[in-house]
Structure formats: structure tokens, C-alpha cells
Amino acid sequence: MAKIVECVPNISEGRRKDVIEACVDQIRQTAGVTLLDYSSDESHNRSVITFMGSPEGVEEAAVKLAKKAAELIDLTKHTGEHPRMGAVDVIPFIPIREISTEECIALSKKTAQRIWEEAKMPVFLYESSASAPHRQNLAAVRKGQFEGMAEKVLLPEWEPDFGGRTVHPTAGTVAVGVRPFLVAYNINLSTSDVSVAKAIAGIIREKNGGLHCVKALGLYIEERDMAQVSINMTDCNVTPLYRVVELVRAEAKRYGVSIIGTEVVGLTPMKFLIDSAEYYLQLENFDADRQVLESHMLK
């Protein structure tokens, strides 16, 4: 089986189709990677590109994308609602298969070095790749944005990890790092009372002492006249989907409320669903890498 890494760069362009396509073409034209998705937000003036592949392929595609974005996107002329500090703003690497977080961190550093050398954008390492705890959080790294970065990098605690203190005059700086796969997961309740969803969200979220790697909000979904617990699972290897479902089910009972359905928004690695199948089916000694047919067919 092969090592697989996912990469989800965000570029600071969500309006000019030709620029977006030229950037996405860098992924399309790189061997060893598969473009999964890309989408643009005009009001944010930002696009999210999702691709995956071999570590070598992902590195090459990320560097080519950074060069093209630095060439075509001028942040001195950029407006949009979303905070940003670079033409390519953030490049997260996500270990998917057969690759450890440590190997992925090494990959992120190698890529960061090349982005500085080839695109001349200074790089902050963030999340698991961060060189200090205060640099883990992307919002903290990006604070001050493009306009404030020339000044910010002069502070002792904010020297970029690669490229020194000279911000690229039009392309700015970029954050590169490793994070786990995020699953956006909604649990729909048999009530229209949003206070029930809010109460349950408050119980399950990590911040309040609930489950690790769970962020949750209670929402009212008007189209379905229904309350929903909207969840970001930041690491399903720590807290699997079934555990959240069963905890929500147990807490909902107190209100005479049940789960009417759940939704995975976007993508998930196969493992996170198989983990839940294993739990509910009470599978003993199941080895997905060996026993799931498709595991043997991955490039």
C-alpha cells in the first residue's frame, strides 16, 4: 500500500476565474496527485482547493501552486471578508494512509523551505508543525493580516520559520502545517426546539469538558423545522463518530428527543466509517488494511 497525504490550500482569489483556474491547473498538471474538489467564495474572495496523493506529488503540487499564486495574486489590491496574509494563504497537510504525523511534519517543512526558495514567500509553520506553542493556532499566526505583516515579523516571537523578515511585497506570507482530517458532522434531532440542540452541544464540546476533538453548536434548521447539533470532529482517531452519536442520543433522551438522522458534510476517510461499523457490529480482530478489498487497490 502507498502513503497518501491530503492537502487543502486556500488561495486569496475567489472572483477572477482565469486566476483560479491557472492555480488549480498546477494541481491538475502534477503527477501523483488527484484533484478532489475546489470551490470559490466571491464575498470572501478566496478559494479552497482539495487534492491528495503521494508525499512527493503533494509537495510538488503545493510548491507549484504557491509560485503561481504569488505570480498572479496581488494582495495590495485584494479585498474580501475573510482574513488573509498571503496569495496562497494557508497550506495544511493531512496524513491519510500509511504515513505518520511525524513524516507529514517533515514533508511540510521540506515544502515550506521550497516555497521560500521558489516563490519567495516567507513561511510560518503552524498546527502540529509549529516551532512554538503560540504559533499553533492559524488565527494567531494570521493576526494583523497582509497589511500588518511587515511590522509583525519584526517582533521577536513572530520571525517566520523560513525566509527571514522580508515579506513578499505583493504575495505576503503563508502558513504551512500538519493537522488531522476534519469531519463536518451534523446530528438532526426530533424537535424544533433549538435550546435542546444548544444544551447537547454544550455538553459534548471539548471546551466545556466534553469529548476531546469535538467542537459543537446548536442550530435551528429552518427548511426542516428542526434542531441540529452541528459538529466539527477535529480528530476522529481520538473521538470516533459513533461515540458522539451515542452521547448525543443519551443526552437527548432526557428531553424525550431522539436522533432522526445524521450527515457527513463533504469528505471522510474510509477508516472513520469503518471504525463505527466495527463498533456497532462488535467486530473482533478486524484489520481494515488487510481485510478491506479496496485497501489493496490504493495507488
Next chain:
Amino acid sequence: MAKIVECVPNISEGRRKDVIEACVDQIRQTAGVTLLDYSSDESHNRSVITFMGSPEGVEEAAVKLAKKAAELIDLTKHTGEHPRMGAVDVIPFIPIREISTEECIALSKKTAQRIWEEAKMPVFLYESSASAPHRQNLAAVRKGQFEGMAEKVLLPEWEPDFGGRTVHPTAGTVAVGVRPFLVAYNINLSTSDVSVAKAIAGIIREKNGGLHCVKALGLYIEERDMAQVSINMTDCNVTPLYRVVELVRAEAKRYGVSIIGTEVVGLTPMKFLIDSAEYYLQLENFDADRQVLESHMLK
């Protein structure tokens, strides 16, 4: 995404390592297929080879295997406990992804034609590929075995589908056809009383009016002093794993017995586990082909 077909040929050699390896090498040396497993049984004097890949690759590998087996295995000198009629005895094709049963049947017929032309073994089509209902069942096709085949093919209802009535003098005849993926699935009970397992097996099996595509036996597992419902799921697209588990759970309750664990023996396509995850997690509108990351990485 690509079309994937699995193929599980059985050859009538389980003792001579050099012959077995020469046959397996035909799979190893074919582009577009992946060897998953092979295992030999000395008392049966038979080996089972499991591989999968593109339709073209699987066809090529199956034909090459048939030629090599016909060259190296002489059934006039073959002894073993397992019934057999050919050097390669049976070649089932199993649709795995993006390919319909109908397309697979066409593939099995094309392969059968080539096996006759290139290996000179007459072919019976069986299972979903069968040319008449009485030829669906492999045991019926194979009845009389190698020794009786020269006479059997003279019967009006047993003319081979390819190759006419002249059986290969040393390699015999072979059955080629399409069948669904079989999952061997065990459900372990919280009792050592085998009569409970036998009663439940009797209820769930198709033959007794239970669930379609379910064959089941009640067994006593000595190493664990435990009763087990041992199941062959002949088509998990018709009866998914979770349905069998929940029916066994419900029936076991009457005896105060619960499920202590389940086992998938060997391989399963990812879909069969994801189907059960979808059920238990109550997933709405989940599209595994689009939303499971690995679906996009299959060759």
C-alpha cells in the same frame, strides 16, 4: 473511478509448490491486476487464488492461468478429497466496483471463449453466466468429475458452452461464471449451548424462509467454549451485515443470550461495512463514491 473485478480461480494442485508458484506467477506477471491471496490444501490437493483488477487485466490473467494449469496439471494422476473436473477447476468473476453483473457476464463469456481457444479446455458457464437454470449450480456442473466428464458431455443437457464435446485429455473442463462477493461472517453468542446457535441459524437462513442470501449453521467453538452462528452471506447488497446482526440479536434475546462479538473471515468490499455504518449512524444522503476519500484514489 475505475471498474474493478475480483477473480478467485481454484486449481487442482495443492501439493507441488513449483506448480502452484508457476500458476500464481501468471497473476503476478499480468499488468492491471493485484494478487490478494493464495492458499493451498494438501488433502484437497487444491489451491485457491484471489486477485482483482481491471476487466481487461482479469481476463488476461485468467486465460494465462488456465493455459499454465493445463500445461502443468495432469488430472489423470490427480488425487484429493475435493471434487474436481479440471486443471483449473472453477473461475468465478465477482463485480466489485463500477461494473454491473451484466458487464461481468460478458467478460466471463469472452474469457471462456479464449480459454477454449488458447488452453483447449471446454468451458461450462455457471452461476449468473449459466446458459440454462440446471447449469447454475457448480456442484451440478461438476458432478461426475474429471473421470466421468467424457461421458457426461455427450448428454444433450451437458454439452459445454465452449469447445464442444471433446474433453481435454489431461486438463479436463472448467466452470467459468459470475457470482456476487461472498462474505464469511460469524456471530459469537454469550452461551456455550450450541442448540441456541442452531435454533437461530435455522431461523435466519434463506432455505428455511429467513433472510435472502443467508446460509447459516450453529456451531460449538471449543477453544472459546462458545456457541457461534456461522454465516455465509452470498450477497450483502441484498441482505446487509447489520440486518443479520440485528435479527440474531432479537432471536437470541428469547434465550437470554446476547452477541459477544462478530467476525469477518477474510475479505470484504468496503461498501458492505459502510452500508452498516450508514444504518447505525442513521446517515442521510450519504454517497460513498463521492464522500469517501479513498473512492477517488482507486485505480
